[in-house]
Amino acid sequence: MGFDISFFLVALREAIKYTPVTLFLALSALLVGIVVGLGLAVARVFQLRVLATLSRVYVVLIKGIPLVIILLLLYMTMTRMFDDIAKALHLTVRSKDIDLVWVAALALSLWSIANIAELLRGALLSVGKGQYEAAYSVGLSRRQTLFRIILPQAVPVSLPMLCNTLIGLIKWSSIAFVISCVDLLNGALIAATDNYRFLEAYVAAALVYWGLNLSVEQMSHQLEKRLTRYRKEAIH
Amino acid sequence: MIEIRDIHKTFGHNLVLKGVDLKVDKGEVVVIVGPSGSGKTTLLRCINFLERADAGEISIGDTHVAFRQATARQVSTIRKQTAMVFQNYNLFNNMTALGNVMEGLVTARKVPKKEAEAVSRAVLDQVGLADKCDAYPSQLSGGQQQRVGIARALALNPEVILFDEPTSALDPELVGEVLSVMKAVARKHITMVVVTHEMSFALEIASRVIFMDGGVVVEEGAPQEIFLRPKEERTRQFLRRILPETDYTI
Ligand SMILES: Nc1ncnc2c1ncn2[C@@H]1O[C@H](COP(=O)(O)OP(=O)(O)O)[C@@H](O)[C@H]1O
Ligand SMILES: [Mg+2]
Numbered sequence: 001m002g003f004d005i006s007f008f009l010v011a012l013r014e015a016i017k018y019t020p021v022t023l024f025l026a027l028s029a030l031l032v033g034i035v036v037g038l039g040l041a042v043a044r045v046f047q048l049r050v051l052a053t054l055s056r057v058y059v060v061l062i063k064g065i066p067l068v069i070i071l072l073l074l075y076m077t078m079t080r081m082f083d084d085i086a087k088a089l090h091l092t093v094r095s096k097d098i099d100l101v102w103v104a105a106l107a108l109s110l111w112s113i114a115n116i117a118e119l120l121r122g123a124l125l126s127v128g129k130g131q132y133e134a135a136y137s138v139g140l141s142r143r144q145t146l147f148r149i150i151l152p153q154a155v156p157v158s159l160p161m162l163c164n165t166l167i168g169l170i171k172w173s174s175i176a177f178v179i180s181c182v183d184l185l186n187g188a189l190i191a192a193t194d195n196y197r198f199l200e201a202y203v204a205a206a207l208v209y210w211g212l213n214l215s216v217e218q219m220s221h222q223l224e225k226r227l228t229r230y231r232k233e234a235i236h
Numbered sequence: 237m238i239e240i241r242d243i244h245k246t247f248g249h250n251l252v253l254k255g256v257d258l259k260v261d262k263g264e265v266v267v268i269v270g271p272s273g274s275g276k277t278t279l280l281r282c283i284n285f286l287e288r289a290d291a292g293e294i295s296i297g298d299t300h301v302a303f304r305q306a307t308a309r310q311v312s313t314i315r316k317q318t319a320m321v322f323q324n325y326n327l328f329n330n331m332t333a334l335g336n337v338m339e340g341l342v343t344a345r346k347v348p349k350k351e352a353e354a355v356s357r358a359v360l361d362q363v364g365l366a367d368k369c370d371a372y373p374s375q376l377s378g379g380q381q382q383r384v385g386i387a388r389a390l391a392l393n394p395e396v397i398l399f400d401e402p403t404s405a406l407d408p409e410l411v412g413e414v415l416s417v418m419k420a421v422a423r424k425h426i427t428m429v430v431v432t433h434e435m436s437f438a439l440e441i442a443s444r445v446i447f448m449d450g451g452v453v454v455e456e457g458a459p460q461e462i463f464l465r466p467k468e469e470r471t472r473q474f475l476r477r478i479l480p481e482t483d484y485t486i
Contacts, residue, residue: 128326130322131326133286133322133326134328134388136284136285136286137284137319137320137322138339138340138344138388139312139344139345140339140340140344141344144343144344148343149328149330149339152330153329
């Protein structure tokens with residue numbers, strides 16, 4: 001059984017068709033990760049008592065568990081809870097009716113929050129203490145210092161790492177297939193269920209993932225160039 | 237006028253300020269000297285609330301505040317009346333020279349942008365950097381960065397500007413340009429508290445010199461008195477170390 005080019009193209013088309021699902025998974029997790037992760041990172045760096053502890057515990061907890069397990073745990077508890085609640089309310093909807101893409105997005109978000117909180121914390125710490133002190137000395141509040149002085153310096157530092165996180169999320173989103181959520185990978189695989197040409201399906205999916213990640217990398221280079229203007233000029 | 241009474245500060249078990257009093261009249265230039273670790277930086281940082289003193293009071297203009305009990309609002313009021321020039325310049329790396337000088341005016345004081353820009357360009361001109369408005373700190377020499385630092389403090393038009401060893405991070409050939417800017421500032425009768433070991437500056441400009449050691453003020457007086465006729469043995473020892481060639485016994 002050789003490599004069936006025409007089926008490969010069919011699988012490729014299916015993979016591309018479900019690419020928006022993969023992008024949705026990765027980008028929503030990235031967005032949630034940045035918003036919540038930034039909050040956790042700021043809590044740590046500014047030593048906001050309760051939140052800082054919460055942030056530390058959360059990061060340790062999530063980083064120690066494989067993503068697959070987070071996803072499956074979430075899947076089981078969410079579906080069970082949903083069914084219990086629906087039954088109690090005498091509703092006819094059941095967990096099999098909910099779009100599993102939300103479960104996968106949530107699992108990926110939980111994971112990306114922890115990762116992004118850590119990398120943003122590192123980026124925030126890369127900005128020297130003197131920058132805070134100068135800001136306070138000219139009368140800026142803590143919030144103003146964060147948004148006017150610290151973040152504009154920390155964000156360019158974190159950009160290559162955020163790009164890596166996005167690439168990681170695009171790849172990790174493929175585990176959505178363990179809960180039968182139809183994404184890029186699963187789309188290609190479903191096309192192969194009739195003829196068992198999984199090899200072609202996997203190669204097609206790999207190609208699309210690779211293309212996606214390549215373009216992410218390109219975009220991040222462009223963005224980084226623009227955001228680090230003030231450092232670049234020093235070199236030339 | 238600025239007056240500090242009985243300021244105390246401890247880091248862990250390290251008593252750094254053990255009851256310092258400091259009174260600076262309007263337009264005075266007070267130079268603080270003393271060995272490394274004597275608490276000079278800590279004193280300035282406490283005045284600007286970058287460090288919270290354990291005890292003591294401060295009065296600047298009409299504001300009277302106990303360091304320990306100061307509320308956020310009082311801290312902000314004191315900060316508005318003081319400005320700091322740092323040893324390592326601490327310019328905002330993400331902003332141009334002009335942006336650095338404007339930041340306190342626009343963001344903290346809500347001065348309209350146009351007005352703030354005019355003020356900022358004027359002070360940058362005053363420190364001889366009118367042509368460097370659009371340069372980022374990384375494109376400036378240490379001396380130029382420190383002059384921007386001084387411009388940033390001047391723009392805020394504070395009651396007092398605190399200088400913490402403003403020339404000690406500079407290459408020797410760049411010290412002169414910063415000192416001459418500081419002298420020009422002093423001549424405008426702007427109140428200054430300057431920690432420095434630049435004797436030429438102290439002798440020429442200071443209204444008063446304060447010698448600190450071990451967290452207390454050991455001796456203070458006119459620059460000639462402190463440098464040429466010190467009364468305290470600790471002052472003599474210190475001067476012998478930094479001015480080996482001076483024979484102050486005549
Ligand atoms: N943030 C800090 N934490 C702990 N100790 C400090 C801190 N800042 C200063 N010190 C200590 O306070 C003492 C005085 O320091 P400093 O005020 O910098 O002296 P000076 O500026 O006269 O050299 C030193 O022993 C120093 O180690
Ligand atoms: Mg010092």
